Amino acid sequence: MTERPLLDVIGLSKAFGALKATDDLSLDVVEGEIHALIGPNGAGKTTLINQLSGEIAPDSGRILFDGEDITAMRIHERPHRGLVRSFQITSIFPDFTALENVALSAQSRAGHSFRFFAPVARDRALNETAAETLASVGLADQATRPAHALSHGQQRRLELAMALVLKPRLLLLDEPMAGMGPEESAFVVDVLSTLRDSVTMLLIEHDMDAVFALADRVTVLVYGRAIATGKPEDIRSDPAVREAYLGEEEAA
Amino acid sequence: MLLFVEQVLNGLQLGIFLFLVAAGLTLIFGIMGVINLAHGSLFMIGAYVAATVTGLTGSFLIGLLAALPAAALVGVAIEVVVIRRLYAREHLDQVLATFGLILFINEAVTMLWGRTPLFLNVPDALRGSVEIIPGIPYPVYRLTIIAAGILVAVLMWLVIAKTRVGMLIRAGSTNREMVAALGVDIALLYTALFAAGAVFAGFAGAMAGPLVSVQVGMGEQILILTFVTIIIGGIGSVRGALVGSLLVGIVDTLGRAFLPDMLKLFLPPAEADGIGAGLSSMLVYLLMAVVLIVRPTGLFPAAARAH
Amino acid sequence: MPKSYEKPFLVIGLVFLMAFPYLAEAMGNAYFTSTVSRILIFAIAAISLDLILGYGGMVSFGHAAYLGVGAYVIAILSFHFYDGSALFGLPGTEFAPIVWPLGVLLSAVAALILGALCLRTSGIYFIMITLAFAQMLFFFFVSLQRYGGDDGLFMFAGRSHMPFIDLDNDRTFYFVCLAFLVGFFLLCRAIVASRFGRVLQGIRQNERRMAMLGYPVYRYKLAAFVIAGAGAGLAGVLLANHTRFVSPDILAWTKSGDIMIMVILGGIGTLTGPILGAATFLMLEEYLPVIFGDLSMPLLKDHWRIVFGPMLILIVLFARRGLYGLLFRKENGDD
Structure with missing residues (x-):
């Protein structure tokens, strides 16, 4: 992967009072991949998407899209560059x-x-x-x-x-399967995989089956930091990831 | 210079009236999410009751003391009969329904008191002037208003900052759901807050009685200035209401007093008077426009609400 | 009746309105023509408000301001025409092809300036700020001593002069108002059904999503605000000509409230509704006192608003779809 990433997030930080929702986060999405973003609740996944789509201004750090700095670009201009999001809570x-x-x-x-x-x-x-x-x-x-x-x-x-x-050139999907039954979820997974060749995706999803079915790479977010990035099978066996997730399962 | 000090005091006193009306209005919006156009009517009712009771008893104090429960009563009636049904509605419904309330209340007041303005004398005990600074006499009554206003503002601050009710108010103005989650009787809190807002507005109306002619429409006049105040200060913030009120009061008063004369430095007198009058009556709105350009949510925005 | 009957209803209504002056004269009540002219004029104002209120979701509480600007342009130029004096070095005029477009244009400019400021805010701020700016214009006109200040300004030179058309004839003037109403109605109908109209309605339903779809929401809202301001300006132009008198009352904040009531009463988010609303509101205003008088309720005759206020509250609480909703039932799947 020597080519320039389509999306390049560099040292992004955002705090709400004492809470660091995004903490010096760096992340890249390469053209053509489906990049999944996972992590326990409150890890700052939606906050990240909100910064990428322009709804929340980061405190520091930069967001490059196709090499262009879009950190301060207005919300309505981003979709025209090819950066499009969908909402976790249906917004129609x-x-x-x-x-x-x-x-x-x-x-x-x-x-x-x-x-x-x-x-x-x-x-x-x-x-x-x-x-x-x-x-x-x-x-x-x-x-x-x-x-x-x-x-x-x-x-x-x-x-x-x-x-x-x-x-879109890059689709930011915030839990597209949230609240769906298994059949519909499977259908959406199908739809997304047929798009694999034409659209790059950054996917937030809790359904691990969907994540491992779709993702080329996975980034694990905990407390606003990326603790691991890699191929799905590597992530699955990463001890730090297991720890973070075990914690969540016990709480849930 | 002497005139200037006097005008600043006059501005302060207008600001205090505005604050008394604005504080209730801004809290009611902050906590209940309701825009109540009829809030100015409570100011009017305070003035009418004070004028009438003072006329009957000969005592301004009794008049003032009668105005407070009267305003509270009308406030509670408004809340229970109409406003309560509007909490969950959109702003448009609130605007229209409370506009209907204004039509009703104004007409009811006209039926009871007629169309001729009432006049209320400054109480004997507070007549005359004192020299605040050597060479500057200032009416005692206006000083009393300023003192009373400061007293009320301090009291309000104490209640909000130091008591449990105040804690609920502070919490409620930034996060309504949280207050509900605390297990507080919301309906009662709302009614009580409405009554308190009504008492402040009624108090302002009663105190304003001797300075203005008491007539139908006085409520809306102050209401719209109050809006300007709240927009400048930031909705839902008592501190913002205070700063906004004083700013509007002083800018409006000084503008009217000095702008025409200042224009005479550049313009022929006749035109300066005309333009000065026009400009000075628009001054606070221009101030509002400037604040809006610089800070769209006012000088002291209450914590961002999800809306 | 079903919604598909709306068009025939409108056509029948138009035929009736075209025949109305003759009917009124035949019944010996030529005065009614003037009353209905007023209704037609306010219908234009109400439609223009509904464009931003019902379709765009912008609760503007200062719409009468633009009515006032349009009206004052006519009256002030008429004043200078009558008086022979100059305004900014130019003579006054009564020539309709000049002053009418000018009135509409200046209203649009006022809406552009104030809208650009007001639309920086939303929700409750927007309501208060539109009201406050309208009040600013109110005080501005009050302060114009030369043009009558508080007392207002009579147009001693009469209505505007239009080539080939005698506006001073009440019946002719009526038809001019009707023509403008029909034209404005059709214009708004096209706008509402256009790409722009869909964007406007999208903004009302979900402004945040519109931005996320790539729409510069502010610009579209401002454009709608200016169109609405121009529409109200047109109504103001006609209103000044109708009464041959203008006073700051025309842009008092209660007038803004009245226009808003017309929209709600008739049916918000429709274009037929505001016409019905304007008619009903102005008839109530005119005849409610008469009716109470006939019922020998003198107290209510003088104080009819004491009935009207609660009526308004009840409509808001229980009949949100207005007269339009009473006339035309919802289509299947609408809700």
């Missing part, structure tokens, strides 16, 4: 239909939206892209239902479709 547009949700996301890629007259509902380019993406997450038959009426699992998949339609 409840009054819009599933199709409209994805079309609205697709619209963001299609230039500015200061277009006041042509009816968007009849915008074929947007609707076709949206319909294809919906189909790819298995929601084709739900296209015209309002998003708030979808089941939890369907909303999770809608969330994923909204991220995918942005054609």
Whole structure:
């Protein structure tokens, strides 16, 4: 791995009062890989994603995306560079239909939206892209239902479709399988592995089966620090990781 | 110079009125998450009751003492009948419903007291002036207001900083759920806090009675200035309300007193008066705009809330 | 009735409104034409507010400010025209093709400046700050002694002059108002259904997510705010012409409240609703006292607001979908 990483996090720190949520964290994601981020609750995984997506400003450190320093880049500019996130707690547009949700996301890629007259509902380019993406997450038959009426699992998949339609170069996935049943989880794992060749992913996930099925590399985060990075099989046998996880299992 | 000191004191006194109204409003928002447009009505009710009871008994003190429970009573009634139903609603609903309350209360006051403004004399004991600095006489009554305001502010600080109720208030203004988790009777705490906010506003209204004409609409006038105060100070923060109030009070008063004269240095007198009057009435709003540009959440933002 | 009946309902409504002046004259109540003109004007203001309130989720409590700017532009230029004096070195004018667009433009500029500031905040701050800035403009106009200050300004030169159209004729003026309402309604309908409109509604539903999808949310909100300000400015232009009188009352904070009530009463987040709301609100305002008078309840005749206030509270608490919700039922799957 001599090539420049797509995402390069260098010495990132963020503290909330006395709590160090991110503690001098360095991490890189290489183009084409699925990089899983695991760690016990409170390890600072979502805080890291929030810094990568721009919602939280880090106290120190740098974030390079494709060689460019994006540490201070505004939130709404990042998706246009190809850095797209999905949310752990489903974040959709409840009054819009599933199709409209994805079309609205697709619209963001299609230039500015200061277009006041042509009816968007009849915008074929947007609707076709949206319909294809919906189909790819298995929601084709739900296209015209309002998003708030979808089941939890369907909303999770809608969330994923909204991220995918942005054609990300790096997808930040914050527990995409959270709250899903085993069948739906397996389906999403399938969807993600078909994307393996086209999208680089940084994946937060608690479901270890999914992590080991998908990840090329795994980073273990504890108290805001990366205690280990490596191939899944190496991580599995790492004593420091076992200790960190044993602690969590006892608490749980 | 003499005039300047006098105007600063006048500004301080306006600031104290604003603080008394703002403190309740900002805590009610901070803790209950409700924007209550009818808070200014409590100021008005304080003034009306004080004016009426003083007229009947001849004693301003009795008038003042009657105004406090009256404002508290109306405050509690408002909370129990309307506001309580709005805690879980969006801000738009709160704005509209409390706007409806204003229409109702203003009309009710008009029915009871008529449209002619009431006038309230400065109580005999507090009439006259004292020389605060040699050569600067200042009305005793206004000094009393400043002293009373400082006293109330200190009391409020003591309650908030030193008592269990204060601890709940502090906790509640940054984290509402936590207070609920402490097993406190939330409904009672809310009603009590509302009553306290009403008493402060009513107190301010009663004290303002002898200085202004007591009439319908006086509540909204002070309410909107209070908003400016809160925006400058930061929502949910009593300290912010205090600083914001004094700032608004002093800037407004000094602006009105001196801006036209200062403009006369550059402009012909007639225009200076016109522009000066316009500019000075807009001054506090411009101040608000500047604060907003520099610090969008006010000078003393309460701890960030998830919203 | 089902939602699909909305279009026929609107067409019938339009036919009725077009016939209205003749009906009123036939019944010997030509005065009604003027009353309804006022309703048409406020309907424009209410629609413009709903664009940001109902579609964009921006609770602006200062909308009357833009109404006031539009109205004062007309009145002040008319004042200089009548008086022969100059304003910034230019003569006043009553020429509608100049002053009307100017009124709308300056309202839009005011909305751009104040909106740029207000939209730095959100939630409760936004409500208070829009109210406060509107109050600032109120005091600004109060302080304009030359233009009547508190007492307001009469347009002694009459309504604006329009080539080929006699605006001083009440019936003609009515049709001009109606034409503007229809035009503005159609414009807003297009906007709401456009890419921009979808972005606006997306922001209302989930602003954070919109930013994460790559939308510069602030710019879109500001654009909507300016469009709404221009719409209110148009209403102000017409209102000044309607009454031939302007006073700071037009941008009093209670007027902002009134316009907001029209939106809620009619049905927030719809374009038909605000029209119904404006009509109902202004009729209530005009006839509630009369009705109480007829019922020989003199106390309520003078103090009808004591009924109106609680009515408003009840609507807010229990009938959030407004008149629109009463008329048109929700479609399956809407909720």
